[in-house]
Amino acid sequence: MAATFFGEVVKAPCRAGTEDEEEEEGRRETPEDREVRQQLARKREVRLLRRQTKTSLEVSLLEKYPCSKFIIAIGNNAVAFLSSFVMNSGVWEEVGCAKLWNEWCRTADSTHLSSTEAFCGFYHLKSNPSVFGSCPRKNMQITVLTCRHVTDYKTLESTGSLPSPFLKALKTQNFKDPACCPLLEQPNIVHDLPAAVLSYCQVWKIPAILYLCYTDVMKLDLITVEAFKPILSTRSLKSLVKNIPQSTEILKKLMTTNEIQSNIYT
Amino acid sequence: MASRYDRAITVFSPDGHLFQVEYAQEAVKKGSTAVGIRGTNIVVLGVEKKSVAKLQDERTVRKICALDDHVCMAFAVLTIFIGLTADARVVINRARVECQSHKLTVEDPVTVEYITRFIATLKQKYTQSNGRRPFGISALIVGFDDDGIPRLYQTDPSGTYHAWKANAIGRSAKTVREFLEKNYTEDAIASDNEAIKLAIKALLEVVQSGGKNIELAIIRRNQPLKMFSAKEVELYVTEIEKEKEEAEKKKSKKSV
Numbered sequence A: 001m002a003a004t005f006f007g008e009v010v011k012a013p014c015r016a017g018t019e020d021e022e023e024e025e026g027r028r029e030t031p032e033d034r035e036v037r038q039q040l041a042r043k044r045e046v047r048l049l050r051r052q053t054k055t056s057l058e059v060s061l062l063e064k065y066p067c068s069k070f071i072i073a074i075g076n077n078a079v080a081f082l083s084s085f086v087m088n089s090g091v092w093e094e095v096g097c098a099k100l101w102n103e104w105c106r107t108a109d110s111t112h113l114s115s116t117e118a119f120c121g122f123y124h125l126k127s128n129p130s131v132f133g134s135c136p137r138k139n140m141q142i143t144v145l146t147c148r149h150v151t152d153y154k155t156l157e158s159t160g161s162l163p164s165p166f167l168k169a170l171k172t173q174n175f176k177d178p179a180c181c182p183l184l185e186q187p188n189i190v191h192d193l194p195a196a197v198l199s200y201c202q203v204w205k206i207p208a209i210l211y212l213c214y215t216d217v218m219k220l221d222l223i224t225v226e227a228f229k230p231i232l233s234t235r236s237l238k239s240l241v242k243n244i245p246q247s248t249e250i251l252k253k254l255m256t257t258n259e260i261q262s263n264i265y266t
Numbered sequence B: 001m002a003s004r005y006d007r008a009i010t011v012f013s014p015d016g017h018l019f020q021v022e023y024a025q026e027a028v029k030k031g032s033t034a035v036g037i038r039g040t041n042i043v044v045l046g047v048e049k050k051s052v053a054k055l056q057d058e059r060t061v062r063k064i065c066a067l068d069d070h071v072c073m074a075f076a077v078l079t080i081f082i083g084l085t086a087d088a089r090v091v092i093n094r095a096r097v098e099c100q101s102h103k104l105t106v107e108d109p110v111t112v113e114y115i116t117r118f119i120a121t122l123k124q125k126y127t128q129s130n131g132r133r134p135f136g137i138s139a140l141i142v143g144f145d146d147d148g149i150p151r152l153y154q155t156d157p158s159g160t161y162h163a164w165k166a167n168a169i170g171r172s173a174k175t176v177r178e179f180l181e182k183n184y185t186e187d188a189i190a191s192d193n194e195a196i197k198l199a200i201k202a203l204l205e206v207v208q209s210g211g212k213n214i215e216l217a218i219i220r221r222n223q224p225l226k227m228f229s230a231k232e233v234e235l236y237v238t239e240i241e242k243e244k245e246e247a248e249k250k251k252s253k254k255s256v
Helices: A031-043 A076-086 A192-203 A222-226 A229-233 A244-254 B019-028 B085-106 B112-125 B173-183 B192-204 B230-255
Strands: A047-050 A069-074 A092-099 A120-125 A141-149 A166-171 A208-215 B034-038 B042-048 B064-070 B075-083 B137-144 B150-155 B161-163 B166-169 B214-220
Touching (some): A076 A141, A076 A208, A076 A222, A141 A192, A192 A208, B019 B075, B019 B137, B034 B075, B034 B137, B042 B150, B064 B085, B075 B085, B075 B214, B085 B137, B112 B137, B137 B166, B137 B214, B166 B173, B173 B192
Parallel strands (some): A141 A208
Antiparallel strands (some): A092 A120, A166 A208, B034 B166, B137 B150, B150 B161
16 A cells, blocks of 8 residues: 555555465464464453452353343443433443453553453442343343444434434344434444444343434543433333433533543644 | 545535535534624624643743734733634635735734734635645634724634624624624713623623633723723623513512
């Protein structure tokens, strides 16, 4: 690939032959290489830890705390929505967290990650054990919340005229309830973790629904979080939410007032 | 399709898009929210002010700038640019030079429309040259002309400009514009104070931390421009909150 004077990217023709030829020699792996590779694999393991201690959860989380409703929030706006609207009513207890490390993490030491650096926290509702009912997997329903930038939304209209932020839903075949917003139309697709969760649920016939908020502000933003509000009227979340005005106050506090002015954008 | 036609500014896509210009408009959405209102005898410009880093001199972070200050005749042209800070600085400098050059050549201060057209033409030139990228900024330009009529113009990275009664640019501009469409009525701009309150109310829809993060400036007909201090903005904010409470009390009384 090369950039021309005008800035277009073109594929540069290669005069050294095709790129498929690979050298067979010099590729033998020494025991040292194997050792390094194993160490790296150990470092990158995902560890499920019990409740802020360092003991790991030997039993699978869902068997220890069987649940009927499982809600996943991905991205800072979805997490802010969940913490201020759903988790402020009732007492939620942290049962564990997942920690992992890969080369892109900024900390070098993987063994001493503090609890605040956990990548995923698991919470369960203390006051309403039926949410974590006694029938694992049979009546389980999964809700996934996430955000995406509005320029990823493919449509005939120009992105300027879209009423962003807006909500779209995607559900598995076994999910029978109606979604509170229009379904995601083709040719739009879902990426990353939400896609993986939904695919898993579709294959194992678990009813699941994904609520995807298209927004043009990817940072923590009041308007984007409030775009998730229609979800509170669905059957699955209605029972969990009690106090909406208080939630708005909590949300405002979450918005960091010391959001520093970026020097690049005025 | 986008990936093959979006790297060079001088290339149209088959369906007629200039992708670099559209991407520049996304850069504008990364800036703060700014709102401009044209009243009967006043023009108001307000912008969201985020906090600066601890060691940074806050005084040097001013967003609303005067393009031309007609000291003796007390007309002025105020502007705010939203988007890439460095691009804004360059364009403001060029515009200021143009204002003075116009005054020297023609012995008349620029009209708001003239300087807006100058800025828009400059932006358009950068969408048609090779090797250069468009300016990633939108501007709100306000002022009074010789004839005493208030004006508000908005430009965007493509180089278009239009006159508006009220408009918003930057982050969540759409939400603010919808608020203005609902609330910009003849009553709302009848008095100067009401126009100022409308601008602050519009900004409070998206500014998360209240009055202390709002920068406001106004020009009244035949008066020099006025930049509001934080205290003055707070006064208006308290007034707005009082009115809101009274309106809610009335509503609850009616429903009882």
